[in-house]
Amino acid sequence: MTMTSPHTVELAAGTWKIDPGHAEVGFVGRHFGLTKVRGRFTGIDGAIVVAPNVADSTIEVTIDMSTVNSGDETRDDHLRSGDFFDVINHPSGHFRSTGITVDGGRGRIHGALTLKGVTRGVDLDAEFLGAVQDPWGGERAIFSANTTIDREDWGLTWNMILDAGGLLVSKKIQLEIEVELVRQSS
Numbered sequence: 256m257t258m259t260s261p262h263t264v265e266l267a268a269g270t271w272k273i274d275p276g277h278a279e280v281g282f283v284g285r286h287f288g289l290t291k292v293r294g295r296f297t298g299i300d301g302a303i304v305v306a307p308n309v310a311d312s313t314i315e316v317t318i319d320m321s322t323v324n325s326g327d328e329t330r331d332d333h334l335r336s337g338d339f340f341d342v343i344n345h346p347s348g349h350f351r352s353t354g355i356t357v358d359g360g361r362g363r364i365h366g367a368l369t370l371k372g373v374t375r376g377v378d379l380d381a382e383f384l385g386a387v388q389d390p391w392g393g394e395r396a397i398f399s400a401n402t403t404i405d406r407e408d409w410g411l412t413w414n415m416i417l418d419a420g421g422l423l424v425s426k427k428i429q430l431e432i433e434v435e436l437v438r439q440s441s
Contacts, residue, residue: 266309266386266396270439272302273316274395277435280318284406284425294325294334301350303396303436314352314364321346339411345371360384364400370409377402379432394438403429 278299284292298319306312320340323331335342353376354365364379381400389395406412406428 266305266383267394267438268305268307270302270304271396271436272439273299274435274437275299277433279433281431281433283429283431284427292325292330294323294331296320296322296348297324298322299434302439309357309362310355312352312355314350314355314366316350318348318350319346320348320370339371341371350377368404368409371411373409375404375408377404379430389437396436396438398432398434398436400432400434401430403427 275298279295279297280299281293281295296318298321299316300319301314301316304313320342321335323334323340325331325334334340337343340348349369350366352364352366356363356365360383362381362383364381366377366379367374368377379400379402381398384397384399386394386396405426407426
C-alpha cells in the first residue's frame with residue numbers, strides 16, 4: 256500500500272526526519288469558556304520510518320516543552336511552571352506511534368503521548384499533503400494532523416472556577432500539527 260496525495264508524488268519508503276524549521280505542534284484552548292487561545296511548540300525533533308506498507312510505519316517525536324509560545328510571555332511562563340508543563344522536571348514531551356491506518360491521503364495515527372511524565376493513548380487524524388523535490392535536490396513530505404485531548408488526563412489540572420460558574424481554562428484542548436519531513440539518504 257502506498258500513501259499518495261492528488262497534488263504531488265508518492266511517499267517513498269525510508270527514513271524521513273522532521274525539519275525543525277518547518278514543524279510545529281499547536282494547541283487551542285478556551286479562556287473563560289469563550290475566547291480561543293492559541294499557542295505552539297516550535298522545538299520539534301523526530302522522524303518517521305515509512306515502511307513499504309505504510310500501515311507498518313513508525314513515528315517518534317520529541318517536543319521541547321520550553322519552546323511554548325502563546326504570544327504572551329506571562330502566560331508562557333505560567334505554562335512552563337509546575338501548574339502546567341513543569342518544564343524544570345519534564346523538559347520534553349514525547350509521541351510514539353503504536354499503529355497507523357491509511358485511506359488514500361488520509362489516515363489515523365494511533366500513539367502514546369507523554370506530557371509531564373504521564374503517558375496516554377491518542378489518535379491523530381492525519382493528512383498527507385504531498386511529497387516534493389526541494390530546490391536542492393532533496394525529497395520532502397508534508398503532513399497535517401489534529402486531535403482533541405482532555406489536558407487533565409496528563410495531570411494538567413490547574414484552573415480557577417469563575418464567580419459566574421464555569422472554568423477559566425478549558426479542559427478540552429485541540430492539537431494541530433504541521434510537519435515537513437526530509438528524506439534521509441539510504
